[in-house]
Amino acid sequence: MSATVNRVGLPRDAYKGAATTLCAGCGHNSITNHMIKALYELGVEPHMLAKMSGIGCSSKTPAYFVESAHGFNGVHGRMPALTTGAHLANRQLIMLGVSGDGDTASIGLGQFMHMIRRNVDCTYIIEDNGTYGLTKGQFSATADLGSVQKKGGVNTFQPIDPCAVALALGCSFVARSFSGDGKQVVPLIKAAIAHRGTAILDIISPCVTFNDHDGSTKSYSWVKDHEESIADVSFIPFFEEVHVDYEPGTVRDVRLHDGSHIVLKKLGEDHDPTDRRAAIQVIEEGRAEGHLVTGLLYVDTAMSDFATTEHIPEQPLKDLGEDELRLSRDDFAQFMSEFA
Amino acid sequence: MSCISLMAEFSGLAYYAEVPVVIFDIQRIGPSTGLPTRTSQADLGFVYTLSHGDTKHLVLLPGTVEECYEFARDAFDHADRFQTPVFVLSDLDLGMNLWMTPEFKYPEKKFDRGKVLAKDDLEKLAGEWGRYRDVDGDGVTYRTLPGTDHPAAGYFTRGSGHDEMARYTEGADAYARNMDRLTRKLETARHELPAPVVDEKGSPIGLIAFGSTDAAVVEARQALDEKGKNVDYMRVRALPLSDEVARFVARHERVYVVEQNRDGQLFDLIRLALPAALVDRMRSIRHYNGQPIPAGAIIEPLMEQEAVPT
Numbered sequence: 001m002s003a004t005v006n007r008v009g010l011p012r013d014a015y016k017g018a019a020t021t022l023c024a025g026c027g028h029n030s031i032t033n034h035m036i037k038a039l040y041e042l043g044v045e046p047h048m049l050a051k052m053s054g055i056g057c058s059s060k061t062p063a064y065f066v067e068s069a070h071g072f073n074g075v076h077g078r079m080p081a082l083t084t085g086a087h088l089a090n091r092q093l094i095m096l097g098v099s100g101d102g103d104t105a106s107i108g109l110g111q112f113m114h115m116i117r118r119n120v121d122c123t124y125i126i127e128d129n130g131t132y133g134l135t136k137g138q139f140s141a142t143a144d145l146g147s148v149q150k151k152g153g154v155n156t157f158q159p160i161d162p163c164a165v166a167l168a169l170g171c172s173f174v175a176r177s178f179s180g181d182g183k184q185v186v187p188l189i190k191a192a193i194a195h196r197g198t199a200i201l202d203i204i205s206p207c208v209t210f211n212d213h214d215g216s217t218k219s220y221s222w223v224k225d226h227e228e229s230i231a232d233v234s235f236i237p238f239f240e241e242v243h244v245d246y247e248p249g250t251v252r253d254v255r256l257h258d259g260s261h262i263v264l265k266k267l268g269e270d271h272d273p274t275d276r277r278a279a280i281q282v283i284e285e286g287r288a289e290g291h292l293v294t295g296l297l298y299v300d301t302a303m304s305d306f307a308t309t310e311h312i313p314e315q316p317l318k319d320l321g322e323d324e325l326r327l328s329r330d331d332f333a334q335f336m337s338e339f340a
Numbered sequence: 341m342s343c344i345s346l347m348a349e350f351s352g353l354a355y356y357a358e359v360p361v362v363i364f365d366i367q368r369i370g371p372s373t374g375l376p377t378r379t380s381q382a383d384l385g386f387v388y389t390l391s392h393g394d395t396k397h398l399v400l401l402p403g404t405v406e407e408c409y410e411f412a413r414d415a416f417d418h419a420d421r422f423q424t425p426v427f428v429l430s431d432l433d434l435g436m437n438l439w440m441t442p443e444f445k446y447p448e449k450k451f452d453r454g455k456v457l458a459k460d461d462l463e464k465l466a467g468e469w470g471r472y473r474d475v476d477g478d479g480v481t482y483r484t485l486p487g488t489d490h491p492a493a494g495y496f497t498r499g500s501g502h503d504e505m506a507r508y509t510e511g512a513d514a515y516a517r518n519m520d521r522l523t524r525k526l527e528t529a530r531h532e533l534p535a536p537v538v539d540e541k542g543s544p545i546g547l548i549a550f551g552s553t554d555a556a557v558v559e560a561r562q563a564l565d566e567k568g569k570n571v572d573y574m575r576v577r578a579l580p581l582s583d584e585v586a587r588f589v590a591r592h593e594r595v596y597v598v599e600q601n602r603d604g605q606l607f608d609l610i611r612l613a614l615p616a617a618l619v620d621r622m623r624s625i626r627h628y629n630g631q632p633i634p635a636g637a638i639i640e641p642l643m644e645q646e647a648v649p650t
Contacts, residue, residue, distance in 0.1 A: 047489055047490065047494055049494075063496055074498075075349050
């Protein structure tokens with residue numbers, strides 16, 4: 001029996017990685033599986049994938065999928081800088097950054113914001129559990145005010161909401177989801193990869209060891225009870241034909257730069273994902289009502305990405321020859337004469 | 341200067357993950373914000389081992405504007421060959437003031453990208469390679485570049501402990517093996533870095549300096565010559581130190597290290613590298629007020645110390 005393969009001729013197993021060393025039941029492991037599914041179904045070529053991360057439980061996960069891809073587990077909160085550098089060196093690579101709430105909302109908040117400001121073409125996944133799991137469960141900066149620690153401590157600080165920050169900065173793609181909601185996470189990962197620009201995907205991902213109890217707003221049960229999806233998300237890649245057989249007025253179709261489509265099916269109130277102020281309002285309302293709003297909050301397909309803005313050549317820098325990289329003798333002589 | 345402190349963590353990452361990078365440090369005077377528009381040579385010791393843990397870097401020490409240009413070019417070759425950070429230590433005096441310089445020469449040398457495996461190489465090896473495997477015994481391993489179209493091209497690098505195949509490990513042997521290889525690599529590099537420039541006429545007195553101190557040394561030696569005090573001169577141009585330094589010290593009775601920092605950072609590094617029998621020959625002359633060192637700041641302390649019977 002021949003194994004089923006994707007459009008680049010690879011079986012699903014080619015997208016697997018080393019065995020996870022995270023706790024059984026960790027939300028991050030689910031996200032890893034969603035990632036494998038998304039990358040397999042998209043037919044991403046492993047040698048064109050760069051998996052980037054910072055420090056923390058989340059940042060260990062790039063070792064657990066697509067073993068044959070390139071990967072760089074860097075320093076705490078500095079994934080955006082490494083990703084920006086690697087992307088500029090080779091625009092053809094698919095940059096997939098995995099970060100956590102500590103990495104993103106504390107030590108790396110400046111990097112996170114500047115990456116968004118520049119609109120670096122990459123997918124930025126935040127595996128958000130509101131806690132520092134590797135250092136035994138202190139609150140992170142995304143923990144909600146009043147949420148309760150495993151040992152009873154109450155969080156006294158306002159949370160930093162990565163999606164709200166991203167929206168305030170005009171990020172070109174902002175989505176939120178839940179690790180237990182594969183139906184939503186997988187198409188959002190695909191859409192984030194297809195999107196040209198910084199795609200922020202904040203995925204609430206419960207920490208079973210330190211933050212999955214009553215009083216936590218990042219637990220499986222809390223999220224299940226309070227998740228409010230703004231629309232059903234499906235993704236149609238550029239290599240598949242679009243069949244939209246919904247009734248008129250019930251779906252929104254967002255065409256991405258590479259010819260892919262995000263199809264959003266209305267659930268409750270209509271949300272326009274191209275309206276940034278509406279996205280901010282949806283988050284604020286959800287917060288006021290005690291709901292976790294998930295789905296594609298905002299997308300801007302027209303914004304120029306960093307490498308384009310900076311006129312970085314399409315050809316990977318490694319493929320440029322000496323002739324292209326070295327000044328001509330005449331140009332050099334001209335340059336020197338300016339100092340004479 | 342202060343931003344070199346901010347980049348300490350990344351420097352350690354580049355050293356351990358073995359990422360080529362060139363960093364120019366135009367030294368201003370610290371500590372902290374210090375005198376931010378004034379010059380010094382006080383980053384030498386700090387930059388050499390920048391970041392926590394057993395970290396050591398290649399440091400180039402240009403002494404003239406022309407060398408700043410040439411070392412900039414060569415630094416990229418060194419970084420690619422040895423897959424490690426290369427720091428070029430200029431200073432505010434050299435980097436921001438106006439200097440006369442001979443015209444720069446057109447760069448004729450081909451780029452040296454070091455040990456990079458392309459698709460064809462991987463096919464020949466049938467994919468059998470390890471990112472941190474020391475095949476040639478010189479401590480320098482082979483790497484691929486992201487985007488190389490071969491199933492074995494990808495590897496997962498990291499600032500955490502890793503084995504020859506770039507896999508995560510906290511294994512005691514693998515850790516020590518890797519650290520020893522990094523030492524071997526720097527030892528390979530040491531012999532390839534710019535050798536010291538020596539101007540020697542058989543004087544019993546030697547003088548060692550680096551970087552922008554050169555201009556003051558040239559003037560001081562001329563003045564000392566006129567006083568009948570001939571002084572030999574070695575200008576160090578890289579760290580880790582060349583073996584030439586110990587040989588120069590061995591040829592002289594007294595050797596003055598002249599530098600623009602308070603603690604005698606090069607003086608200390610040289611003494612650490614010398615055989616014990618030579619350490620007593622070392623003397624230190626230091627200038628550290630934020631102003632470029634004048635010749636007088638060399639002549640006077642040298643004459644003073646020479647007047648004291650040893």
